[in-house]
Amino acid sequence: PYPHYEAMRETAPVFHDEQTGMWQVFKYDDVHRVLSEHATFSSQRPDDDQSETGRLFAASLINTDPPRHRQLRSLVSQAFTPKAVDALAPRIAEITEELLDAFAPAGTADLVKELAYPLPVIVIAELMGIPAEDRDRFKLWSDAIVSTVTGDQGESGHALHGEMIEYFLSMIEQRRRTPGHDLISALLAAEIDGQQLTVPELLGFCALLLVAGNETTTNLIGNAVLTFTEHPGTVERLLAEPELLPHAIEEVLRYRSPVQAMYRAAAAETMLGDQSIPAGSVLIAWIGSANRDPRQFERAEEYDVDRPPFHHLAFGQGVHFCLGAPLARLEARIALQAVLARLPGISVLAEPPLERVDSTIVFGPKQLPVTWQQA
Numbered sequence: 327p328y329p330h331y332e333a334m335r336e337t338a339p340v341f342h343d344e345q346t347g348m349w350q351v352f353k354y355d356d357v358h359r360v361l362s363e364h365a366t367f368s369s370q371r372p373d374d375d376q377s378e379t380g381r382l383f384a385a386s387l388i389n390t391d392p393p394r395h396r397q398l399r400s401l402v403s404q405a406f407t408p409k410a411v412d413a414l415a416p417r418i419a420e421i422t423e424e425l426l427d428a429f430a431p432a433g434t435a436d437l438v439k440e441l442a443y444p445l446p447v448i449v450i451a452e453l454m455g456i457p458a459e460d461r462d463r464f465k466l467w468s469d470a471i472v473s474t475v476t477g478d479q480g481e482s483g484h485a486l487h488g489e490m491i492e493y494f495l496s497m498i499e500q501r502r503r504t505p506g507h508d509l510i511s512a513l514l515a516a517e518i519d520g521q522q523l524t525v526p527e528l529l530g531f532c533a534l535l536l537v538a539g540n541e542t543t544t545n546l547i548g549n550a551v552l553t554f555t556e557h558p559g560t561v562e563r564l565l566a567e568p569e570l571l572p573h574a575i576e577e578v579l580r581y582r583s584p585v586q587a588m589y590r591a592a593a594a595e596t597m598l599g600d601q602s603i604p605a606g607s608v609l610i611a612w613i614g615s616a617n618r619d620p621r622q623f624e625r626a627e628e629y630d631v632d633r634p635p636f637h638h639l640a641f642g643q644g645v646h647f648c649l650g651a652p653l654a655r656l657e658a659r660i661a662l663q664a665v666l667a668r669l670p671g672i673s674v675l676a677e678p679p680l681e682r683v684d685s686t687i688v689f690g691p692k693q694l695p696v697t698w699q700q701a
């Protein structure tokens with residue numbers, strides 16, 4: 327998508343797409359505004375969105391504006407602070423090691439299928455108190471919802487969607503009877519102004535945590551392995567200076583953003599760049615383009631581990647800033663550290679040609695066949 331973004335930033339940075347009626351936004355400053363000015367650019371879904379996913383997420387955090395948004399967010403934010411998340415590090419490391427134990431001493435494997443895909447699912451499933459035997463279904467549901475968000479849902483997506491709701495409803499009922507130390511139990515116990523969350527709100531929360539955290543983190547890990555191996559010397563540098571890894575991951579978030587775009591709706595008529603956006607318009611803020619805008623980043627099209635500290639928009643900006651960012655960063659750091667240590671001389675196989683995840687919003691390799699040498 328990058329040559330397209332560049333062309334749009336230069337020729338039509340705020341572009342009215344006649345076909346869809348949506349406004350597409352490509353420059354860093356404009357994307358920053360659209361994501362953060364929540365009074366002008368609302369996250370609320372349009373009332374006419376009666377799709378299954380539209381209804382499921384209507385009451386959820388990501389589609390709510392302040393002041394309701396702040397109340398909802400406060401219910402779960404405790405579970406996702408850097409401190410709370412750091413406590414998960416030993417368990418994340420253990421899961422990572424188990425997944426890597428299945429790799430041969432030397433050989434080839436699909437790093438997405440064997441590591442980047444299962445790791446975030448297992449972690450979020452454990453946080454939500456989902457039994458281990460249900461995890462595979464869990465992942466299928468998350469994929470099905472991601473494909474509805476992108477509009478290419480098939481028949482099976484329909485069935486999976488219904489199955490997921492049934493499953494969460496039964497989990498909610500079970501936790502109501504016997505609470506545990508998991509997020510679902512915490513949400514059940516929570517109150518806003520003396521009111522408990524409704525069942526649709528609880529369902530929306532469960533589905534959001536499932537979708538928001540899985541494919542995104544999978545893609546971050548996949549994009550990082552791809553980027554490190556494409557840039558000669560990077561793997562060696564990171565092995566020699568492991569303290570560089572967090573910054574190297576931030577640069578991957580900028581360079582290949584796992585979430586390329588987010589939607590908003592104009593609450594009132596407003597100017598953006600030199601365009602007047604009518605009230606009610608839907609906007610797509612292209613995060614992937616903002617993060618390559620040369621007005622904001624020198625040599626924006628280059629991956630550079632030594633780039634001075636910078637501010638990317640990969641986790642969004644403002645009140646909706648990714649709740650799971652500390653968790654995603656921690657999972658990526660642990661997974662990538664282990665990959666570098668346990669798969670020496672790792673490189674990505676050129677054949678078959680890499681396929682990308684089939685979505686305009688979520689961005690990463692579908693498979694990542696890698697090879698390595700014996701330690």
Ligand code: HEM
Nearest residue numbers: 387388538539542543546584640641642646648649650654
């Ligand atoms: C919000 C990206 C991982 C949970 C967001 C937003 C972005 C984003 C761009 C802002 C949406 C908006 O402004 O409308 C990412 C990326 C991830 C990642 C790139 C991985 C690399 C996670 C994880 C979780 C999570 C691991 C949870 C387990 C959420 C939630 C929101 C959110 C709940 C909504 C927050 C709100 O509306 O207040 N994420 N995310 N994300 N993310 Fe993430």
